[in-house]
Amino acid sequence: MKAPICQFCLESEILCSKDQARLDASQITKLDIEVSRQLYKSGRAVHTLESVELFRTEELGDTVLAIVESQRPLAIDEVEKINRNASAGLHRDLKLIELKAPQNKILQELVLPKRVVSHSSLWLPDGSRYIRLRLSEGDGTPKPSFLSKLNQLSKGLLDSEVVIE
Numbered sequence: 001m002k003a004p005i006c007q008f009c010l011e012s013e014i015l016c017s018k019d020q021a022r023l024d025a026s027q028i029t030k031l032d033i034e035v036s037r038q039l040y041k042s043g044r045a046v047h048t049l050e051s052v053e054l055f056r057t058e059e060l061g062d063t064v065l066a067i068v069e070s071q072r073p074l075a076i077d078e079v080e081k082i083n084r085n086a087s088a089g090l091h092r093d094l095k096l097i098e099l100k101a102p103q104n105k106i107l108q109e110l111v112l113p114k115r116v117v118s119h120s121s122l123w124l125p126d127g128s129r130y131i132r133l134r135l136s137e138g139d140g141t142p143k144p145s146f147l148s149k150l151n152q153l154s155k156g157l158l159d160s161e162v163v164i165e
């Protein structure tokens with residue numbers, strides 16, 4: 001697994017002077033470091049993490065998004081396994097997002113463990129776009145704070161707002 005911090009920092013509790021300087025300069029965040037170390041630990045149980053590179057983390061309400069790229073595309077059940085394992089260690093809900101995955105896969109990863117049943121794009125007269133998502137039954141209604149952050153992120157990742165039906 002590749003991370004925004006070096007191998008030494010992944011394996012130890014302290015930071016090397018180079019990564020400390022990057023933290024001081026806000027090139028990396030404390031959350032990046034925490035999630036890097038947690039994913040590295042999870043890699044012992046979840047071997048698919050070997051092909052993963054973590055770029056950065058984002059907070060989405062109570063959830064932490066780990067923005068990654070994988071040398072080979074991850075299956076959704078592999079992503080769920082990584083999420084479960086890392087969330088348990090982090091004591092927070094963590095979701096892996098594959099930066100270069102197709103849009104429908106990113107949408108699915110954003111709403112896990114809910115399942116996307118269908119999605120469609122809606123074009124507005126001004127040329128902007130909404131993505132309408134239908135999620136599987138019995139998932140409950142996502143919290144407004146989750147939806148507003150989901151929208152911020154989908155704008156950043158997919159250049160589009162998301163509406164959940």
Ligand SMILES: [Zn+2]
Pocket residue numbers: 005006007008009015016017018019
């Ligand atoms: Zn380091």
